[in-house]
Amino acid sequence: MARIGRVLKLTHTTRKASMRCKLFAYWTSMLVVLLAAVLALASLSGVFTIRENNLRHALGAHHASTVANVTKQTGALAAHAIDLSQEASNALDAQLLTHPTSKLNDDSEGIAKAERSLFSLLRTTLESSPCNGAFAIIDATVNTRLNESEDSRAGVYVRFANLSVSEVVGRDVVLYRGIPQIARESGLELHNRWRMEFDVSLMPGYETMLLDSDERLSGSCRWTNRSQLPGTWENVVMVVAPIYASSGTVRGMCGLELSDLFLKLSYPAQSSEYGPVMTAIAPVSDGVADLSKGMTGELKSTYLSSTDKLYIREQSGFNLYSTSSGSFIGLHTSLGLQTTDGKDVCVMTLIPQEYYGSMVSSDRMKIFFVSLLLFVAAFALSRYLSRQFVKPIADAVDLIKTNGSVEESLTGFSEIDTLVSVLDSRAANIQPNLLPPDVASLLDDFSARFETLTATERKVVKLYAENMETSEVAERLFISIHTARKHNANIYHKLNVGSREELVLYLELFRRCKRLDALFGEEDVPQSPGA
Amino acid sequence: MKKIFEIALALTLVCGLSFATGCASRHQSDQPTTITIWHVYGGQTDSPLNDLIEAFNNTVGVEEGIRVEVAMVSDNKNIHNGIVAAASGDPGAPELPDLFVSYPKTVLSLPDQNILVDYRDYFQEDELDAFVPAFLEEGEVGGRLVCLPFAKSTELFFVNKTGFNRFSAATGVTMDSLRTWEGLFEACCIYEEWTDGLTPEIENDGKAFFAHDYHFNYFQVGVESLNAPFFDGEDISLSPTFAYVWQPYARAAIDGGLWLGGGYATDPLRTGEVLASVGSSASVLYYTNEVIRDDNSTETIEFEIMPCPTFADGEKMVMQRGAGICMVKSTPEKEQAAIRFLKWLIEPERNTQFAVSAGYMPVVQEAYEACLPQYVEGLTDQKYAELYRAYIETLQEYTFFRAPLTDSYLQIEDSFESNVRKHLSAARNSFIESGDQSAPVLERHISDSYEQFKKGLESTLD
Numbered sequence: 001m002a003r004i005g006r007v008l009k010l011t012h013t014t015r016k017a018s019m020r021c022k023l024f025a026y027w028t029s030m031l032v033v034l035l036a037a038v039l040a041l042a043s044l045s046g047v048f049t050i051r052e053n054n055l056r057h058a059l060g061a062h063h064a065s066t067v068a069n070v071t072k073q074t075g076a077l078a079a080h081a082i083d084l085s086q087e088a089s090n091a092l093d094a095q096l097l098t099h100p101t102s103k104l105n106d107d108s109e110g111i112a113k114a115e116r117s118l119f120s121l122l123r124t125t126l127e128s129s130p131c132n133g134a135f136a137i138i139d140a141t142v143n144t145r146l147n148e149s150e151d152s153r154a155g156v157y158v159r160f161a162n163l164s165v166s167e168v169v170g171r172d173v174v175l176y177r178g179i180p181q182i183a184r185e186s187g188l189e190l191h192n193r194w195r196m197e198f199d200v201s202l203m204p205g206y207e208t209m210l211l212d213s214d215e216r217l218s219g220s221c222r223w224t225n226r227s228q229l230p231g232t233w234e235n236v237v238m239v240v241a242p243i244y245a246s247s248g249t250v251r252g253m254c255g256l257e258l259s260d261l262f263l264k265l266s267y268p269a270q271s272s273e274y275g276p277v278m279t280a281i282a283p284v285s286d287g288v289a290d291l292s293k294g295m296t297g298e299l300k301s302t303y304l305s306s307t308d309k310l311y312i313r314e315q316s317g318f319n320l321y322s323t324s325s326g327s328f329i330g331l332h333t334s335l336g337l338q339t340t341d342g343k344d345v346c347v348m349t350l351i352p353q354e355y356y357g358s359m360v361s362s363d364r365m366k367i368f369f370v371s372l373l374l375f376v377a378a379f380a381l382s383r384y385l386s387r388q389f390v391k392p393i394a395d396a397v398d399l400i401k402t403n404g405s406v407e408e409s410l411t412g413f414s415e416i417d418t419l420v421s422v423l424d425s426r427a428a429n430i431q432p433n434l435l436p437p438d439v440a441s442l443l444d445d446f447s448a449r450f451e452t453l454t455a456t457e458r459k460v461v462k463l464y465a466e467n468m469e470t471s472e473v474a475e476r477l478f479i480s481i482h483t484a485r486k487h488n489a490n491i492y493h494k495l496n497v498g499s500r501e502e503l504v505l506y507l508e509l510f511r512r513c514k515r516l517d518a519l520f521g522e523e524d525v526p527q528s529p530g531a
Numbered sequence: 532m533k534k535i536f537e538i539a540l541a542l543t544l545v546c547g548l549s550f551a552t553g554c555a556s557r558h559q560s561d562q563p564t565t566i567t568i569w570h571v572y573g574g575q576t577d578s579p580l581n582d583l584i585e586a587f588n589n590t591v592g593v594e595e596g597i598r599v600e601v602a603m604v605s606d607n608k609n610i611h612n613g614i615v616a617a618a619s620g621d622p623g624a625p626e627l628p629d630l631f632v633s634y635p636k637t638v639l640s641l642p643d644q645n646i647l648v649d650y651r652d653y654f655q656e657d658e659l660d661a662f663v664p665a666f667l668e669e670g671e672v673g674g675r676l677v678c679l680p681f682a683k684s685t686e687l688f689f690v691n692k693t694g695f696n697r698f699s700a701a702t703g704v705t706m707d708s709l710r711t712w713e714g715l716f717e718a719c720c721i722y723e724e725w726t727d728g729l730t731p732e733i734e735n736d737g738k739a740f741f742a743h744d745y746h747f748n749y750f751q752v753g754v755e756s757l758n759a760p761f762f763d764g765e766d767i768s769l770s771p772t773f774a775y776v777w778q779p780y781a782r783a784a785i786d787g788g789l790w791l792g793g794g795y796a797t798d799p800l801r802t803g804e805v806l807a808s809v810g811s812s813a814s815v816l817y818y819t820n821e822v823i824r825d826d827n828s829t830e831t832i833e834f835e836i837m838p839c840p841t842f843a844d845g846e847k848m849v850m851q852r853g854a855g856i857c858m859v860k861s862t863p864e865k866e867q868a869a870i871r872f873l874k875w876l877i878e879p880e881r882n883t884q885f886a887v888s889a890g891y892m893p894v895v896q897e898a899y900e901a902c903l904p905q906y907v908e909g910l911t912d913q914k915y916a917e918l919y920r921a922y923i924e925t926l927q928e929y930t931f932f933r934a935p936l937t938d939s940y941l942q943i944e945d946s947f948e949s950n951v952r953k954h955l956s957a958a959r960n961s962f963i964e965s966g967d968q969s970a971p972v973l974e975r976h977i978s979d980s981y982e983q984f985k986k987g988l989e990s991t992l993d
Contacts, residue, residue, distance in 0.1 A: 108825065108826065141827070142826060142827045143826045143827045143828060146827065146828060152827065161605075161609075172609075179825075180798075180802045180804075183794075183798075184792060187793055188794075189793065189794035189795065189798060190794065190798045190801065190802075192797070192816075192817045193819075194798075194801065195823060196823050196827045197827055233573060233578050233581055233604070261603075264602070265625075275562070298600075299600070300565050300600070301562045301563055301564070301565050301598070302562070302563065302598075303563060303593070303598070352562065354562065355562070
């Protein structure tokens with residue numbers, strides 16, 4: 001078998017690798033490596049994360065601005081509430097002196113006088129504060145005989161009737177709570193759901209305020225959760241403060257109101273390339289922001305509802321906020337407000353994730369297809385360059401084949417012409433029929449062994465060289481098949497071959513090397529099998 | 532082989548480019564189209580339209596990617612001012628909403644009426660035929676349908692029946708006598724005298740019996756019902772008929788039986804300061820079934836609601852009210868979304884449901900035939916049942932008056948209202964201060980107030 005392999009190897013030494021294929025492989029490898037280097041460089045320099053970086057910067061800047069605005073507004077409102085509380089304390093002290101507030105119970109004239117003085121304070125505060133309602137509750141009722149008197153307290157509540165961002169001054173004010181005479185005297189309308197007194201069971205934080213004993217008024221100022229204003233469709237949050245008597249007891253509570261409509265007008269959704277940027281202010285605890293207890297700015301192009309809960313997953317750069325109506329990316333910052341339930345209130349800047357997600361997917365698809373196109377282009381370029389490079393060589397070969405002489409076969413490419421000249425000069429020095437040394441040795445060995453054959457055995461081998469079968473050999477030589485086989489065995493032994501196929505292979509090699517005639521003698525050269 | 536390679540390359544290029552550009556433009560389409568609306572339905576109370584909008588957002592809106600956002604719930608005057616300011620680009624004015632509720636008079640005040648969509652571009656003829664023709668006609672301005680009727684109202688007469696029964700028992704004034712202006716104004720004077728007499732220790736503390744939401748409408752419809760024109764071109768015709776209409780009104784006001792305070796008539800009715808009022812049927816939302824007295828005690832009351840009073844010798848005529856919905860031109864997507872919402876809103880069943888919950892009448896004909904009777908029959912709130920009984924009586928017996936479409940209508944209305952209140956209040960104060968409440972003195976104050984009113988009106992309108 002090893003010998004067959006050796007013979008086969010020798011017969012296949014004429015098959016050569018194409019220069020064009022090799023060049024194509026070189027070019028492709030080089031361009032692909034170059035492309036990979038470019039992509040790696042782009043990746044390292046942040047080209048593929050440019051969208052994320054831009055979003056982080058834009059979101060950060062927007063959030064910082066919103067936090068500054070909200071902090072300024074909540075700070076101003078708390079300051080106005082504290083100021084209102086002090087003014088209300090002074091007004092009630094001036095009227096009641098050192099008497100307790102309960103002295104006003106069942107005293108309609110006293111309550112009317114107190115409400116009138118509070119009304120002027122509230123109206124001034126309302127028109128000078130970034131809010132849409134102001135109120136003051138006195139811990140007394142005009143009629144203690146009524147069943148509902150336990151939760152009924154006198155006071156004044158004024159609100160803007162029509163909210164619009166355009167009307168900073170001259171907005172209509174309505175009386176939501178208080179004696180109607182105040183409205184008549186001031187030319188105000190009563191709110192559609194006006195009542196004379198407050199139902200303090202519906203006023204968040206009232207009970208807490210009455211028990212308050214903080215020495216510093218600013219320490220007693222609290223923010224309430226969102227609640228629905230009784231009888232209306234509006235939701236509000238309030239900043240409330242106790243009204244202290246000079247003795248230190250609490251005479252009631254005052255505060256300022258922010259309605260959801262006011263917040264929507266104050267914080268409209270901003271358009272950005274990543275979609276609408278929205279603002280929400282809500283208590284956050286255990287990684288959940290509860291919008292039903294907070295407020296939102298304008299909600300645009302989103303299914304987010306003001307009653308949703310946002311489940312926060314904090315990440316580097318920006319956070320993920322999930323709700324039943326979709327996911328958002330954004331940032332949140334604690335406002336450090338004091339709330340009636342002690343929860344931490346945060347301001348959030350939110351962008352629908354769908355917008356950003358689809359932009360990122362789009363970017364990835366673009367990068368993928370551009371890379372694919374570049375690879376295909378590199379492949380095509382390699383193919384073209386390798387063809388162009390090999391073309392003059394192929395042309396020169398064709399030229400030599402056609403013309404036959406070196407002088408007529410010059411291509412104009414010095415290296416090719418030199419190669420042709422060198423090959424031509426070598427060809428001139430090469431002896432005809434000179435075989436490679438290993439082949440020559442193989443054939444010589446075989447020839448030497450061939451000499452040991454008898455005349456009949458030589459005839460048999462000669463017939464095998466004519467591609468005859470054993471039976472045909474027997475018939476031609478007028479011998480039995482048994483005798484022919486015996487000759488075969490002797491031949492194989494003497495020639496050192498294992499089978500008839502190996503013997504035929506040797507004979508074919510002799511034929512190709514034009515030494516078959518030498519083996520059998522010139523006059524006995526067998527015909528080629530295919531001839 | 533070469534050809535196959537080239538085809539594959541070209542295909543890769545085309546697919547790659549189209550896919551990449553497709554991805555870039557796709558990300559906007561998954562988000563809802565938000566349309567904003569300013570409306571008047573509900574004012575400061577719970578709004579039935581807000582409830583419908585929420586229902587739309589949670590059903591059709593989710594399915595079709597539309598979100599309707601209520602940006603303002605206010606009154607017609609405020610919406611008028613906001614729209615005109617926004618359309619004129621006034622400094623600090625808000626952005627125009629996509630939809631707003633208004634009367635055609637607001638459209639006339641716009642610097643360019645072409646900012647509004649002509650609904651004929653979006654509604655087929657058969658869809659428009661579904662509306663009550665008179666309502667549709669009302670929404671036309673300059674040959675374009677710009678105010679789509681949504682709900683119509685009229686003026687009705689509301690009486691605190693519980694309080695009136697006490698008054699009637701003491702004085703013999705009957706509910707039926709209030710069906711004419713003459714009878715109503717006489718009752719006003721009797722009531723003022725009766726209430727003044729209840730506290731003899733306090734002088735001139737008689738109460739008003741009646742408040743009218745729009746003094747202007749009383750005069751306008753009153754004069755027209757007596758077959759005289761209220762307008763002379765773009766001016767008010769101060770004809771003898773006008774003076775005739777002035778007389779009983781001024782008498783009741785100067786005598787103290789007519790409410791001259793500002794605001795809507797629901798205010799003094801809620802505090803028990805008056806017993807009766809004329810106002811829009813839609814104001815039923817703002818009436819509460821209780822009166823709050825000075826001592827904070829409350830009295831649960833029942834309402835008697837009747838058609839608007841008329842002059843004994845006049846035609847039974849009443850003001851047609853109810854604004855329409857206008858749509859501001861924007862992008863085709865937003866306009867289509869807004870139209871989808873409006874068509875959903877005026878489906879007969881839904882139109883009736885809204886109308887009945889807010890004191891209006893539906894605007895599509897099928898609603899009157901197929902839905903309204905059963906909705907009215909199913910009303911359990913006494914106030915609403917009364918309202919629709921009076922409404923149906925008005926539909927059967929009255930002629931509806933529509934305010935003319937003139938550029939200066941709003942200015943005239945404002946000026947008229949303030950002059951009536953101002954001069955009748957001055958006359959009332961002068962009458963009390965005179966200390967003489969005899970008939971000749973009252974008559975002199977009535978004629979003086981008329982002269983003062985005429986002068987005041989002319990000076991403000993010049």
